[in-house]
Amino acid sequence: xxxxxxxxxxxxxxxxxxxxxxxxxxxxxxxxxxxxxxxxxxxxxxxxxxxxxxxxxxxxxxxxxxxxxxxxxxxxxxxxxxxxxxxxxxxxxxxxxxxxxxxxxxxxxxxxxxxxxxxxxxxxxxxxxxxxxxxxxxxxxxxxxxxxxxxxxxxxxxxxxxxxxxxxxxxxxxxxxxxxxxxxxxxxxxxxxxxxxxxxxxxxxxxxxxxxxxxxxxxxxxxxxxxxxxxxx
Amino acid sequence: xxxxxxxxxxxxxxxxxxxxxxxxxxxxxxxxxxxxxxxxxxxxxxxxxxxxxxxxxxxxxxxxxxxxxxxxxxxxxxxxxxxxxxxxxxxxxxxxxxxxxxxxxxxxxxxxxxxxxxxxxxxxxxxxxxxxxxxxxxxxxxxxxxxxxxxxxxxxxxxxxxxxxxxxxxxxxxxxxxxxxxxxxxxxxxxxxxxxxxxxxxxxxxxxxxxxxxxxxxxxxxxxxxxxxxxxx
DNA sequence: CGCGCAATTGAGTTATATCAAATACGGTGG
DNA sequence: CCACCGTATTTGATATAACTCAATTGCGCG
Numbered sequence: 001x002x003x004x005x006x007x008x009x010x011x012x013x014x015x016x017x018x019x020x021x022x023x024x025x026x027x028x029x030x031x032x033x034x035x036x037x038x039x040x041x042x043x044x045x046x047x048x049x050x051x052x053x054x055x056x057x058x059x060x061x062x063x064x065x066x067x068x069x070x071x072x073x074x075x076x077x078x079x080x081x082x083x084x085x086x087x088x089x090x091x092x093x094x095x096x097x098x099x100x101x102x103x104x105x106x107x108x109x110x111x112x113x114x115x116x117x118x119x120x121x122x123x124x125x126x127x128x129x130x131x132x133x134x135x136x137x138x139x140x141x142x143x144x145x146x147x148x149x150x151x152x153x154x155x156x157x158x159x160x161x162x163x164x165x166x167x168x169x170x171x172x173x174x175x176x177x178x179x180x181x182x183x184x185x186x187x188x189x190x191x192x193x194x195x196x197x198x199x200x201x202x203x204x205x206x207x208x209x210x211x212x213x214x215x216x217x218x219x220x221x222x223x224x225x226x227x228x229x230x231x232x233x
Numbered sequence: 234x235x236x237x238x239x240x241x242x243x244x245x246x247x248x249x250x251x252x253x254x255x256x257x258x259x260x261x262x263x264x265x266x267x268x269x270x271x272x273x274x275x276x277x278x279x280x281x282x283x284x285x286x287x288x289x290x291x292x293x294x295x296x297x298x299x300x301x302x303x304x305x306x307x308x309x310x311x312x313x314x315x316x317x318x319x320x321x322x323x324x325x326x327x328x329x330x331x332x333x334x335x336x337x338x339x340x341x342x343x344x345x346x347x348x349x350x351x352x353x354x355x356x357x358x359x360x361x362x363x364x365x366x367x368x369x370x371x372x373x374x375x376x377x378x379x380x381x382x383x384x385x386x387x388x389x390x391x392x393x394x395x396x397x398x399x400x401x402x403x404x405x406x407x408x409x410x411x412x413x414x415x416x417x418x419x420x421x422x423x424x425x426x427x428x429x430x431x432x433x434x435x436x437x438x439x440x441x442x443x444x445x446x447x448x449x450x451x452x453x454x455x456x457x458x459x460x461x462x463x464x465x466x
Numbered sequence: 467c468g469c470g471c472a473a474t475t476g477a478g479t480t481a482t483a484t485c486a487a488a489t490a491c492g493g494t495g496g
Numbered sequence: 497c498c499a500c501c502g503t504a505t506t507t508g509a510t511a512t513a514a515c516t517c518a519a520t521t522g523c524g525c526g
Contacts (some may be wrong), residue, residue, distance in 0.1 A: 073389045076465060083391050085383045097376055100369075105380055128368070135361070135368060136333075142375035144332055147338055149382035150318045152310045157390040158316050158427050161514070186473065194391050196515060201473055218524080233311060392480070421507065429483055434505055451492080 016042060016117075024066045024091035025117070026141070029133035037127060040120040043105055046113070052096060053108040053116065060104060061121040064094040069114030070182050073106035074191065082107075084192040086148060093141045099124055112182060112219075157194050159232075164193040166202035166232035169213065169223050172197075183221040249275060257324035258298045258350070259357075259374070262366035273353040279346070282305060286349065288343040293337060294354040302347030302464060303415050307341035307424065313347040315340075317425040320409055326374045331447075332357055345415060345452075390427050392465075396441040398436035399465035402446065402456050416454040449464060 010014060016027055017035050027034075044067075047053060054060050056076060071088040085106065088094050094108045098121055127134050155167045172181045184192070189200035206215035212228050215221045248259055250268050260267075277300075280286060287293050289309060304321040318339065321327050325340045331354055360367050388400045401422060405414045417425070422433035440446035445461050448454045 018511060041287070073383075075383060076389065078386060083387045085386045097380065100372060100376055105383060129365065134360065139333060139375070142334055142372070142379065143335070146375065146379050146382060147330065148307075149379060149386070150308060150338060153308060153318045153363075153382070153386060153390060154316045157386060158310065197472095198474085198516080202475080202514095205474060430504090431484080431506085432482060435482095435507080438506060 017108050021067060021090065024094065026063075026134070026137050028137060030079075030127070030131060034127060034131050034134075037130065037145055038123050038159060039126075040123050042120070042123065043118045044115070045118055045148055046115050047110040049110055049114075051110045051114070053110065053114075054104050056104055056107050058104045060095065060098055062095060062118050063098055063121065063124065064108070065117040065119065066094065067089055067115040067117060069110060069112035071114055071116075072109050072111055072188065073190075074109065075106050076107060083190055083194065084188060085087060086145070086152065087175075087192075090177075092144075096141065096145065099138075111184060111188065115199070152192075156192060161193070161195045162197040162203045162206070163232045164195060166207070166228050169207070169221075170225060170228055170233065173225055180216050180220045180222045183215065183219055236279060254323065255338060258300075259296075259326065259352070259367070259370050261370060261441055263360070263364060266358060267364050267367075269354050270363065271448075275356065276351045277348065278351055279304055280343040282343055282345055282347075284343045284347070286343065286347075287337050289337055289340050293328065294368045295351050296331055296354065296357065297341070297349040299323055299325045299327065300348040300350060302343060302345035304347055304349075305342050305344055305421065305425075307342065309337050312414070315424055316427065317421060319378070319385065320344075320425075322409075323410075325377075328356040329374065329378065332371075344417060344421065356443050385425075389425060393438070394426070394428045395436045396465045397428060398422060398433060398440070399461050401426060401457055402440070402454075403458060403466065406456055406458060413449050413453045413455045416448065416452055424466050 001224060016022070016038070017030070017032070019025065019027075022028055047069075051066060066088050068090055071092075071094055072084045073086040073088065073094070074082045074084045078080050078135065088108075094116070095104060097103075097105055097127075101121075103121075124134070124138075128138075151171075155171065156164055158164075159167075169181075169183075172183070176182070186200040186204065187197045189195075189204070192196045193200065195226075207223075207228070208215065210227075212224045213221055235288075249255070249271070250263070250265070253262075255261055259419060280302075286297060286304065299321050301323055304325075304327055305317045306319040306327070307315045307317045309315050317417065318358065321341075327349070328387075330336075330338050334354075350371060357367070357371075361371075361377065384404075388404065389397055391397075392400075402414075402416075405416070409415070419433040419437065420430045421427075421439070423430045440456075440461070441448065443460075445457045445464075446454055
């Protein structure tokens, strides 16, 4: 469990410019000259569900681009229980705070099977000097993260338990490209919403009875967005 | 009520470089040449308590540096009630999202008597091209805002009502340069913590009975940080 | 088939929201 | 300076929602 496989070590990032999801990632607007400036390896890494990408307090000279799957950022409280403060999916950056040399503020843990690119801080910093486009891309990530954090408070940490679960499902559904989406464990729901595992379970169970939520395969589900939205948002 | 006074219109920002709190603000590391590049007015504005600096949805070509006082950023929920998602104090930036041309995501409302500098987006954007120091300063603001948002979730939106109030008081105390700090209304406490006004009131009243909290003048208070921390954090 | 973990369900307890009333406070005008 | 008014705060009683604890069910995997 929680093994890490390094698939490809791209010495010099020769294949970054052919990346299938390059339009989504930090390097979207880089040109050939920019890629030539990358002199440190960008590694392509896969994680199985439940792996820890990095740990709160780690001093790591990397940021991670999520290529596929879902990653949770969670903080531990002094009493030991954890609160999930953000979800990352395709195109998002994990470990932004590492860019300015600060230690990681969260545990980053995969919920799915996850593929990431591990980008050395030095690559970002050296590119920043020469490529204004990277600045814009970075600023957009900051902005998206911050606006997501605000939403997390307003939508997921406000109202009663059923409302919160409903809004979480709607959020997961919105962010999914598919017509179904990843359904977290009840424990993770609780840690995201600031409610207990049992309360999360009771809410999802009721939604299923109402036919507003239909579990499909393992960890995947579909929701009737119209009905859920009308009831709770 | 809610009047706005423009104190000084600094055509060209001639006095920015003599700003008393320049070491705290976005322009900390700018040099003479940088200041010479500022060709749009940076206005110094004062607000009385309860004024709205900008409104959710506004498309404003400005960011605001808080020079003194306390500003709350709040979002309205569809049902009409509001949730405060962040507090800004000296040196913080309000309206960061305006930099990338997006509309304001919050109402920005003063809790105190507040002084801000209103900086046109164009000033930031043109300086960004030439001064890498500004980039670093901006990135630090993004990072601080994001880390504050995470704390907001982990510390202020988790646990029971008394814990939340205690942690809010501790946070306000930490951020205060003084040995006393600004004590929000119970309604604002509720909007920050996701609890009702009455619950916020009951918690603060009990803390006062326990002598852990001592109101001083209007809106100002002192806490026994050791005792509060031992009890609730 | 049975094991282990996650999810569900239920009963009992506690905390918080709700509603209503009383009190304190600051500001205003006489 | 004092009386009054509106607002914020405090307090209490009750209803409701969430938590806690425990037991049961469901499910995937070996």
